Amino acid sequence: MRNRVLYAFAVVSAALLAMNLYTIFMKLPDELNQGMIYRIIYFHLPAALTCFTAFFCGLVASAGYLTTKDMRYDAVAASVTEVGLAFATVNLVTGSIWGRIIWGIWWTWDARLTSMFVCWLLYVAYLMLRRAIEEPVQRARLSAVLSIFAFTDVIIVWKSIEWWRTQHPGPVLTIRGGGGMAPGMQAPIYWNWLAMMLLGAILVAVRMRQENMRREIDSLRREAYAF
Amino acid sequence: MDSRNFTFLFYGFLAAWLILMVYVVSIVARERKLRQDLDRLRSMIEERSNK
Numbered sequence: 324m325r326n327r328v329l330y331a332f333a334v335v336s337a338a339l340l341a342m343n344l345y346t347i348f349m350k351l352p353d354e355l356n357q358g359m360i361y362r363i364i365y366f367h368l369p370a371a372l373t374c375f376t377a378f379f380c381g382l383v384a385s386a387g388y389l390t391t392k393d394m395r396y397d398a399v400a401a402s403v404t405e406v407g408l409a410f411a412t413v414n415l416v417t418g419s420i421w422g423r424i425i426w427g428i429w430w431t432w433d434a435r436l437t438s439m440f441v442c443w444l445l446y447v448a449y450l451m452l453r454r455a456i457e458e459p460v461q462r463a464r465l466s467a468v469l470s471i472f473a474f475t476d477v478i479i480v481w482k483s484i485e486w487w488r489t490q491h492p493g494p495v496l497t498i499r500g501g502g503g504m505a506p507g508m509q510a511p512i513y514w515n516w517l518a519m520m521l522l523g524a525i526l527v528a529v530r531m532r533q534e535n536m537r538r539e540i541d542s543l544r545r546e547a548y549a550f
Numbered sequence: 551m552d553s554r555n556f557t558f559l560f561y562g563f564l565a566a567w568l569i570l571m572v573y574v575v576s577i578v579a580r581e582r583k584l585r586q587d588l589d590r591l592r593s594m595i596e597e598r599s600n601k
Contacts, residue, residue: 358552358555359552359555359556359559360555360558360559360562362559363559363562363563366562366563366566367562370566409569409570409573412569413565413566413569413570416562416565416566416569417562417565417566420558420561420562420565421558421562423558424554424555424558522570526573526574526577529577529581530577532581533577533580533581533584536581536584536585536588537584539588540584540587540588540591543588543591543592543595544591546595547591547594547595547598
């Protein structure tokens with residue numbers, strides 16, 4: 324049953340991505356100033372929204388672990404954070420490629436880019452911390468604290484284009500008060516976000532299954548050494 | 551400008567897909583290793599309990 328749901332998610336996600344690719348390349352016109360390179364935003368922005376959603380779920384799960392000490396919350400936090408980090412990498416790399424054409428540089432240390440890079444480093448540190456600590460309860464407690472701390476940077480990333488005058492463009496979506504994009508051009512961003520969220524949900528489900536397997540392996544090891 | 555634009559747009563989409571594909575492959579590889587470990591431990595415990 325669970326596998327069927329995952330397959331259904333995969334089919335819907337693939338269909339949405341294919342439909343969006345058709346819209347992005349065949350239906351939408353080039354942007355007046357940027358030309359065709361602006362289309363990178365259809366992966367860059369949904370990847371950012373997906374990773375922020377994942378990191379928020381990580382925050383909630385980490386707080387859940389600290390209040391209940393239930394290891395299932397720890398498994399959720401670890402899974403969503405890892406998947407979120409993959410999408411954060413997509414966001415950083417696609418943004419850098421776009422910047423090379425529009426700004427003439429791969430990278431600049433402005434508020435948005437720097438805070439996003441720090442965010443990426445914090446969540447890499449989260450995964451490294453998990454690998455470094457053997458004892459499960461200590462690992463869960465410390466990584467939950469780090470996850471909650473790391474999320475403060477997500478808020479800084481989100482607000483950085485409002486708080487500081489950055490080289491990074493301001494908000495483009497109407498729901499964020501931006502008005503830089505025609506509504507017809509905004510729609511594929513939301514559809515791609517949905518497609519990436521579905522893909523992310525599949526990856527999180529698989530990663531959670533692996534976390535459960537890892538827990539079973541740990542308990543079997545203890546049993547094996549007890550003989 | 552237009553041909554460079556197209557090339558970099560291609561790089562952008564390629565990078566996005568490549569990162570996600572590499573991550574999916576790493577998850578599949580991890581799953582295989584975990585299953586092997588699990589099977590090995592289960593058979594080891596079963597063997598010991600049969601002795």
